[in-house]
Amino acid sequence: MATDVKQATGLPSGWEVRHSNSKNLPYYFNPTTKESRWEPPAGTDSETLKHYMGTYHSSANLHPDGAGSQEGKIRASHLLVKHRDSRRPSSWRQAQITRSKDEAMGIILGHEARIRSGQTSLGDLATTESDCSSSRKRGDLGFFGKGDMQKEFEDAAFALKPGEVSGVVETASGLHLIER
Template sequence: MADTGLPSGWELKVYMAQNHTPAARNDGAGQSEGKIRCSHLLVKHRDSRRPSSWREADITRSKEEAIQILEGYQQRIDSGESLGDIAVSESDCSSARKKGDLGFFGPGEMQKEFEDAAFALSPGQVSGIVETASGVHLIQRVQ
C-alpha cells in the first residue's frame, strides 16, 4: 500500500480513544444529567451471548468457572488491588484497554441487570458479582 501520510487504522483508534472518547477522559467532559460513570471487569463463559474476546477466540469455560475466576478477582480487589489494574489484563471486554472504563451512561443504555447494579452503587463502591447476557461482571462506580 502507498503511504498516504495518514495514520494507520490502529493509530487512529488509539488517538481517538485517548483524545475523543468520553470514557478516556477524567475531567467529567461528556457527563450529562442523570448519567453515571463506571468501570467493570467482565468474565465471559460459553453461554455468554458472544463467547469470544480479545483474550480468547473461543471461550469454553462454564458460568460456574467464570464466577470462580471473578471471585478470585474480587479477593484481589478486597486486598487493595484496583479493579482497573486487573481489568487491563483479565477483562474479556474491549474496555480493558481503558482499565474497564465504560464512560458515562444513563438509564436504558446498558443491560438491565448491569444498570440496576451500577445505579445502586455509590461512587468508589464495587459491586458483587453481576450476571448479564454478556457474562459475569464486577462493577465499580467512578462518578
Template structure:
C-alpha cells in the same frame, strides 16, 4: 421498515470502546458492525448522514442530558456469552460456572485490598476496556445492557457490585462517580 432502513427490531447503538455506530438486535442480542441482511442501504445511508455526521461529533452529544455516571468493570466471558472471544482469547470455552468461580476469586482479592479492580481489569478482563483499567467513561440510562445499568446506577461512588450477569458475561462493576 423503519426510518433507519434497518429490518424490524434492529437498532443503531454507539460502541463504548470505539465511539462509532453499530447494529444491535435486542431480542437475539446479536450485534454487528456491518448492517444486517434486509437493510435498505439508501435509507440507512441517508439516516446515518443526518444522525451521525462528522460535523459536530456523534449522536451521543445530541441525546437529552440525563444523569450520567462513570464506572469501571471487570468482565469474565464464558461459552454462552453473546461473543465468546476477547482481546486475550480468540475462543472462550469456559462454562458460566467456571467464569463465576474466576470472578469470585477476583472479587475476594479486591475486597481484601490485595489489588484494585482497575489493576486486575488490565490483565484479567475480557473487555477491550481492560487497557483503561476497565473504565467505561460516562454513560446514562439506556446506554448499557439493562442488568449492568441497574447495578451501576444502584452503586454509590467508590462502591463495587457483586457479580452481575449480562448477555456479555459476568461482571464486577465499580462506580467511579
C-alpha cells in the same frame, strides 16, 4: 420496511447502526446473525450512510452546546468474565471461550477477593483479565444513562455510590464486577 431502513441508513437489509458504550463510537449490527462490525457491511450505499451518520451520529449533533450532556448519567468501570453460554463467547483475549459458568464464577470471585483485600484495583485487573474491549481503558465504560446498558448491569451500577465496587453481577454478556 427493510427498504425504508436501506433508504434511511444506506445499510443492507437486516443491518442497523448501534452505539458502543465502551468505545463511544457507532458500529454496525445484524440482530438476525448477531454479527457486529466497525466497518459498514458489504452492499452499503456509502453516500446514504455518510448522510445518515452525519445527521444522527455526529458528536456535534448530540449536545451542540455541551450543556447537560452528563445529566442523569453515571460513569462506571467493569471487569467482565465471559463463559461459553455468554451472548458472545469470544473476546480480545480468546477467540472462543469454552469455560463453564461455574469456572467463570470461580475466576471472578478470585478477582473480587484480590480487589477487596486491597491487593489490586479493578482497573489494574481489568487491563489484563477483562473479556471486554474496555480493558484498554482500565474497564472504563464512560458515562451512561438509564436504558443504555443491560438491565441487571444498569441496576447494579446505579445502586453503587462513587468509589464502590459491586459483588458479581450476571448479565447475558457474562459475569461482571462494577466500580462506580
